Amino acid sequence: MxxxxxxxxxxxxxxxxxxxxxxxxxxxxxxxxxxxxxxxxxxxxxxxxxxxxxxxxxxxxxxxxxxxxxxxRTPPVEQEVILGFITDDLDALAQRVIDHGGKHVDAIKSMPEHGVRVLFTTDPEGRLSENVELIAS
The missing domain is CATH 3.10.180.10 (2,3-Dihydroxybiphenyl 1,2-Dioxygenase, domain 1)
Structure with missing residues (x-):
């Protein structure tokens, strides 16, 4: 090798x-x-x-x-990547997404068994991001 x-x-x-x-x-x-x-x-x-x-x-x-x-040429239509961000304050980030033209895919999900809270969002052009807040288990 x-x-x-x-x-x-x-x-x-x-x-x-x-x-x-x-x-x-x-x-x-x-x-x-x-x-x-x-x-x-x-x-x-x-x-x-x-x-x-x-x-x-x-x-x-x-x-x-x-x-x-x-x-x-135009950008691709299909989802090509999911961006991942880690934050100390998922609730504040969730509000900033809305304030700046993004959308929530669903509500914040608490997953204590994985030690995280998660929110999937889309940017103003529809690209998906997974936003994670680490929580103590």
């Missing part, structure tokens, strides 16, 4: 229709910051793109979430 060089998780890219509006949503709901914007006609991903890179700091030193827009 060939050894794999050490790697770490770096980023997730959501293919969106409106990268600025979606960046605002994720910043307002999850407390992320807009770190950098990229626009190029030759992205290596099949054409022109724009993206807004989000993170918890003000540099790209940690994991990032990227709002990625193909300029010459």
């Amino acid at each position: 060939t050894a794999i060089s050490k790697t770490k998780f770096g980023f997730t890219k959501l293919i969106v229709n409106d990268e600025e509006a979606m960046a605002d949503y994720y910043c307002n709901v999850y407390g992320l910051n807009k770190i950098q914007r990229v626009q190029t006609d030759d992205s290596g991903a099949g054409g022109a793109i724009r993206e807004v890179i989000l993170g918890h700091g003000d540099t790209m030193a940690g994991e990032t979430l990227v709002m990625f827009k193909f300029l010459n």
Whole structure:
């Protein structure tokens, strides 16, 4: 078996229709910051793109979430990814989702046998997120 060089998780890219509006949503709901914007006609991903890179700091030193827009094609219609967020206050996050145009899929579920409270939400373009608050068992 060939050894794999050490790697770490770096980023997730959501293919969106409106990268600025979606960046605002994720910043307002999850407390992320807009770190950098990229626009190029030759992205290596099949054409022109724009993206807004989000993170918890003000540099790209940690994991990032990227709002990625193909300029010459529409985003996928089917759910391609479920984002997972961990929060200390699920009730406050649930309100921010509503305040910024997202929706709750169902009510908050308490799952003490798994040590969590869970709320699935959708962003304004319909992408699914699973939001988890860790609870003492």
